[in-house]
Every structure is written in structure tokens, then in C-alpha cells.
Amino acid sequence: MSTAESSSLRARDARVIANIGRLRFSPLAVVGGVGNRLIEEGGRQVLDLSASCGPAILGYSHAGLAAAVADACKSMAGASLLAYPNENAVALAEELLRITPGSGERRVWFGHSGSDANDCAMRVLQAATGRSRFISFIGSYHGNLSGSMSISGHTAMTHSLPRAGLLLLPYPDPYRNNFTADEVLKLLDYQFATTCPPHQVAAVFLEPLMSDGGLIVPPPGFLKALQDRCRKHGIRVVVDEVKVGLGRTGKIHCFEHEGLEPDVVVFGKALGGGLPLSAVVGPKEIMDHAPAFALQTTAGNPVATAAGRVVLRALKEEGLAANAERVGNAFMHGLRALGKDHSIIGNVRGRGLAVGVELIDGNTGEPVPVVTTAKIIYRAYQLGAAFVYVGLRGNVLEFTPPLTLTEAEVGEALGIIDQALRDVIAGRVSDAEVAPFMMW
Ligand SMILES: Cc1ncc(COP(=O)(O)O)c(C=O)c1O
Known part of the structure; x- marks a missing residue:
């Protein structure tokens, strides 16, 4: 590991923060946030489709x-x-x-x-x-x-x-x-x-x-x-x-x-x-x-x-509930459309901006193994969006973004999810890469 790598936020985190309190689905380490985006070390902005697991409903750095x-x-x-x-x-x-x-x-x-x-x-x-x-x-x-x-x-x-x-x-x-x-x-x-x-x-x-x-x-x-x-x-x-x-x-x-x-x-x-x-x-x-x-x-x-x-x-x-309903419906509609190209998408469901995508083996209908879900999340992070997985079989992508999410950001999210699914199906993410990010 180079000196820069070993002094990175992620490496320091690994040395001091207890595993019992971690649920890390990607290498994302944050230094700031603005609107519906998290800023990671190095300055790249990542679209937050999770609101940090729910709380950030106003996004980040809300002036009020x-x-x-x-x-x-x-x-x-x-x-x-x-x-x-x-x-x-x-x-x-x-x-x-x-x-x-x-x-x-x-x-x-x-x-x-x-x-x-x-x-x-x-x-x-x-x-x-x-x-x-x-x-x-x-x-x-x-x-x-x-x-x-x-x-x-x-x-x-x-x-x-x-x-x-x-x-x-x-x-x-x-x-x-x-x-x-x-x-x-x-x-x-x-x-x-x-x-x-x-x-x-x-x-x-x-x-x-x-x-x-x-x-x-x-x-x-x-x-x-x-x-x-x-x-x-x-x-x-x-x-x-x-x-x-x-x-x-x-x-x-x-x-x-x-x-x-x-x-x-x-x-x-x-x-x-x-x-x-x-x-x-x-x-x-x-x-x-x-x-x-x-x-x-x-x-x-x-x-x-x-x-x-x-x-x-x-x-x-700010009419956040109405926005959640409108933007959430557009998001679910887009995800269902992606399902036409991706047999791995078994079911898209939710209400407003609480959205789940159940991933299945297109031939058997059985849940995909958790490693596949983890790879999609990892690849989406590389492409610029953060979200997590849930479900008793670890095969459901969970989207709980800030309620300030816009339709333009929905379009961006759908593009990233589409690409992440393609890349994972094509074998572009290895088991070793995601091993540290299989959490539950
Ligand atoms: C439905 C529900 N209840 C309670 C909790 C626990 O909340 P906290 O993690 O803030 O303690 C969670 C956390 O995910 C939750 O989803």
C-alpha cells in the first residue's frame, strides 16, 4: 500500500473504527455533501440514492x-x-x-x-x-x-x-x-x-x-x-x-x-x-x-x-411528500422499463421514494446470490451512485434517496443502474473486489 493509500480516510477508518458498527457496501469515504450528492476524498461527487440509509431527507448542507x-x-x-x-x-x-x-x-x-x-x-x-x-x-x-x-x-x-x-x-x-x-x-x-x-x-x-x-x-x-x-x-x-x-x-x-x-x-x-x-x-x-x-x-x-x-x-x-410521490413513480417506471432488458430484475416495488428492486436468476426465478447484488452496488459506486442492499436473501437493491431528488437525477440514476447491471452480468467485477462489502 502506498503512503497516500495508507493515509486515506478509508484506510484510517479500517484501522480505528469497530467492525461491529459498520455496514459498508462500497469503498465510498465522504468528506462532504451538497444537495443530493456526497463528496468523496479527492472531490468526486456521488449521487446519493440512499440518503445515508434514510436520514438525509433534505439532502446535504441544507441552508435552513x-x-x-x-x-x-x-x-x-x-x-x-x-x-x-x-x-x-x-x-x-x-x-x-x-x-x-x-x-x-x-x-x-x-x-x-x-x-x-x-x-x-x-x-x-x-x-x-x-x-x-x-x-x-x-x-x-x-x-x-x-x-x-x-x-x-x-x-x-x-x-x-x-x-x-x-x-x-x-x-x-x-x-x-x-x-x-x-x-x-x-x-x-x-x-x-x-x-x-x-x-x-x-x-x-x-x-x-x-x-x-x-x-x-x-x-x-x-x-x-x-x-x-x-x-x-x-x-x-x-x-x-x-x-x-x-x-x-x-x-x-x-x-x-x-x-x-x-x-x-x-x-x-x-x-x-x-x-x-x-x-x-x-x-x-x-x-x-x-x-x-x-x-x-x-x-x-x-x-x-x-x-x-x-x-x-x-x-x-417544500412539498417533499408530493415530490417523493412524483419522482418515486418516475423512478419505478424507469426501473420497470430496465426490467425489459435485464432478466435479473424480478420485481420493482415501493411507495414514493422507498423503492426496492428484487434481483433474480432469470431462468429459475430464485434470488441471485448476495455476491451478485454486492457487485451491482460496487459497480454503481464506481459509476457515481451510492445505494445499499437489503432483504433476507440479500437480493434487493434499496433506494431511499433524499426527498429532494429531481427527475433529472432519476434519469442519471437509471443510466448508472443500467450500466452497472450490464457490467456485472458481463463479469467486469470480481468476487475479490466485493468481498469486503458483503455485509449482511
Ligand atoms: C424500520 C426501522 N426501525 C428502526 C431502525 C433502527 O434505527 P437506528 O439505526 O436509527 O437505530 C431502523 C434502521 O434501519 C429501521 O429501518
Whole structure:
């Protein structure tokens, strides 16, 4: 390795950052960002089709966000919401309650990540209801802390055991048709009648569009039917909007597509526009369960919540949900057109700018091996676009770009994806090149 290589950001990163916290799908190492592009060492700009795995919904270096964060730092109203209220946190909570449908008195809790927010929701639901069991889905990803991990059903979580009493249901996948909606509901009824008495269940955690499990849009009516069954038994409905909430799917909340009326809504990623910020919105009688029950010193601090206020304002004033719907439809249309030339594209699906492309062996219909998916992502990076893969078989390209993506950028993205598919099929990327980037 030359001196320049060994002192590169990527080489230094490899020497000091722990592998347990990395999910690197390409050699991209960033020194800056502007609009919908990341700037890598050396100055090349890469079109970001992932928004850094979701949070950067305003893109990078958004002037309003930068100004609000700088202002919040100039005369910092403390650094801890648990010790004293600050204007940004309280105003953000007021706005979250305003935009989140729900009835009765509700309260907001702030955290730093989707993981801590799901952990908080679980813990308080268990304590407040006196019920200790949860329902979630095979393929779901709710986070990487002890609680959120223990109710996740992703293959990336199999290193840790699910929590005792967890009922994991299949998430019906209309493309694979592994289980129909009716079959899953029948299984739930059977569990309720036998080994999972519903009075033991505090809540069901659901993703209104399964993200890390493969960008699966549930069959129409399935989640609503599940909600109705749970409601009958006093089981609370928790909707995890961490990845797909706040405009990404063309509506402010993804659950609105499904006709859901959640008891508890969990926000993360986009809420901070890139700063660490999450929130749980739920009924007062649950969220006020006991003082000093879910304390994190710097959660709800005035800097992160200043960013949150800008995000919610931009959603409203910059028409981001409408843009996500329009540009997302153009993107999906273009990807489906690519499918005519590429038999590896089995299915294009999503809502708005939460888009998945399932890659298959064109002869058998089976998922491609993960190495093939990794090669496409690697080659696309070389050609100038960044995105990641998801899915229990690692064969789904995931696109969750900033909601500011333009139609011109969609055209650019489609050109890069087309070329990347051609190059990988022609064998222009080796197994050795992508070996370090096969993550899950
Ligand atoms: C649906 C969902 N919930 C929760 C999380 C965890 O969020 P975080 O990584 O911010 O802790 C993720 C992360 O990908 C997610 O997709």
C-alpha cells in the first residue's frame, strides 16, 4: 500500500473504527455533501440514492438546517431535556402531535435513534399494560439495542436470541407469495387460541412497508385486518415509521396508506435530517407511566430538535411528500422499463421514494446470490451512485434517496443502474473486489 493509500480516510477508518458498527457496501469515504450528492476524498461527487440509509431527507448542507443548528449552538439552551425544558424540544413535540393522527391526550418522548425509540416503546408498553409479550414479523428490523433487537426478525439479528414470548409472524410478500395475508391471519388466530393467549400480549410492532426485510409493500388490507384483530384483545398497535415515515412514501406517514390508527408511532432517521433524533408518540396513560423511566441525558437537546423543527417545516413548505410521490413513480417506471432488458430484475416495488428492486436468476426465478447484488452496488459506486442492499436473501437493491431528488437525477440514476447491471452480468467485477462489502 502506498503512503497516500495508507493515509486515506478509508484506510484510517479500517484501522480505528469497530467492525461491529459498520455496514459498508462500497469503498465510498465522504468528506462532504451538497444537495443530493456526497463528496468523496479527492472531490468526486456521488449521487446519493440512499440518503445515508434514510436520514438525509433534505439532502446535504441544507441552508435552513445548517442555520437552525448554528443558532441553537450559539446560545445553547442546556444540553438535556430531562433536566430542563427547551423551546426547540417542546415546539417540536407540539408539531409532531399536530401532524400525527390520534385521539385523546398524548405525549412525546425523544431519543437519539430508531433503536432507542423502539426500546423505549417496548419497555413502557410492557410496564404500563402489565403484559409481557409482543408480536412482530419475520424480516422486521426495529433496531440494534437489546430490546429493539429482541423483537426484530431479520437474518442480521440471528446472532442474538429473540426475547422470550415473542410471536414472530411471516410478513406476506405479494411477489414471492410465501404466505398470503389470509394464511398469516389464520396463523395469528391459531396462536391466540392456543399458545399465545392474547391477554398476555402488550403490543404488535409493525413496519407499514417492510424495509430492511426487502422493501415489501404489504397486500392491501392486511395490516388493517391485523390491527382489528389485535384491538379486539386490547393489544396496542405500534407503527415503526423510522425508515419510511415523514414524507418518504408520498404521505407524511406511511401508515396512512394502510388505513391504520396506531396507538404508538415511532419516528427516527428523517426526523433529525441527519442529526441523531428519534421520537415516540403515544397515549398519555402509557407515556406518563412513571417518572425517570426512560432517561437519556442528551436526548431532546436543543440542537438536534432544532434540526427536527426544520425537517417538519421543510416537509410542509417544500412539498417533499408530493415530490417523493412524483419522482418515486418516475423512478419505478424507469426501473420497470430496465426490467425489459435485464432478466435479473424480478420485481420493482415501493411507495414514493422507498423503492426496492428484487434481483433474480432469470431462468429459475430464485434470488441471485448476495455476491451478485454486492457487485451491482460496487459497480454503481464506481459509476457515481451510492445505494445499499437489503432483504433476507440479500437480493434487493434499496433506494431511499433524499426527498429532494429531481427527475433529472432519476434519469442519471437509471443510466448508472443500467450500466452497472450490464457490467456485472458481463463479469467486469470480481468476487475479490466485493468481498469486503458483503455485509449482511
Ligand atoms: C424500520 C426501522 N426501525 C428502526 C431502525 C433502527 O434505527 P437506528 O439505526 O436509527 O437505530 C431502523 C434502521 O434501519 C429501521 O429501518
